[in-house]
Amino acid sequence: MLRFENVGLRYGMGPEIVRDLNFSVAPQSFQFLTGPSGAGKTTLLRLMLLSLRPTRGTVHIFGQNAAQLSKRDVTTLRRRIGVVFQDFRLLDHLTTYENVALPLRAMGRSEDAYRSEVVELLRWVGLGDRMNAQPPVLSGGEKQRAAIARALIVRPELLLADEPTGNVDPGLARRLLRLFVELHRLGTAVVIATHDLQLMDQFGFARRLVVGDGKVAIFDGSPG
């Protein structure tokens, strides 16, 4: 599904932020991307999302070489990827419902076709009574769940989440993680960037990609 071969990235003439990355993300797999703050987790996620191009090496995504993709191809591929940003990136002038429906609207689907789907998902993530609220009046946890719902609405084959539990209390963090596990069971490959070791320990079956010193070390999870 996603394969990195000798990938390196530098900004301008500076040193390589990440180098010699060799790993793959299999379909229907579940992994944590971890490491200390500033180690390059977000950079790695952006490489996976094709919002950064590597300065060397090759990224293969859904069987295609990312370097050979046109802008239109990237747009098409992104519709198969769900992404949860650390800072949510909800559009403040839209309601929770409209934010969650955004990917479907961007795909050109009519509201009549997706309305019940969005309402159902919002109820599933516990935002059934906050559909018409705008992000500025939502709590951190509610924003987080809205951002997750927006990533899930297209039923992505690959879900990338950057610190999705960073702004919520431990109880809600566990509940959100269970949401991702449920999605994984439904067939989505999940990559969650986090530095919360306790949380990762609670989901011991997950593979760990540990970023440090610009490289990635891989630790397979225990059979769960």
Next chain:
Amino acid sequence: MTGTAGEDQFALGPLPATRRDMPLIPGDSVAGRALVVVIAIMTFLACLTAGGALLVAHASQFWRSDVLRDVTIQVKPGAGDDLDLLVAKVVSVASRAPGVEDVRPYSKAESEKLLEPWLGGGLDLSLLPIPRLVIVHMRGQGAEDLAALKAALAPEVPQANLDDHRLWAARIGTMANAIVVLAAALFALMMLAMGTAIGFATRGAMAGNREIIEVLHFVGASDGFIAREFQSHFRRLGFRGAIIGGSAAVAFFFAASALSVWWARSPGGEEIAAMFGAFSLGPTGYGALALVGAAVTLLTGFLSREIVVRQLQTLQ
């Protein structure tokens, strides 16, 4: 998350009321309001220019069709000539000439009255050899009929001099055409200025909504979708500006039309009326103003879309 939409709706019960199809680019911003004001002013000025040009063009057409159908015959008395007899002869010849609709000789009193603005009233002008005028109204503007009239007059009344006003009409026509061309140039300049303002506003809106563009890209929106969103955003702003500016222009022409009745009675009113007619645009003129408004709306949307598409192509 599974099942068909119909089954989900049944399972969910009635769906809650939600806002539908809200614009993705926030509409109410300081920059947006400023652009509406700029577009409104430009539309107002463009409508005034277009309306003024139409009035002048219409008035010029009227002069040409009306004035050119009137011919003045001046009868200059020679020594010992009976002026009344000469005028009668002219009337007789002119009435028989082809293409002549009506012949009206000015009486001696009427001719003397024409001199009053220069010589003052109350003078005894009987001793002066004042020429007499005969106004001939032709059916059309055909040069052949005028030539025939001239040819018929020359042997019968050599003292008669025919003036068909063509030189004067040509000069006035040239002036009217120059005004129309100037108005067209002004109109084009205003559109250029408005296009430049829209360009700046679009780039500003893109910079101000960079995060929205980024999120739209990440959720799989194509450049075409994003450009369409910006286009509809700017078309809405353009429509608001065009409605405000266009309505102000329509109100101006309505007021000018009403005031022209008063102007017509004031000193110099005839000249203004001659230049612009009754200041009434008529349905065609107001239709033209509506077209200007529609063009401004479409231009705003089209330009912003083109700029957004080009800017997005430069983004990674």
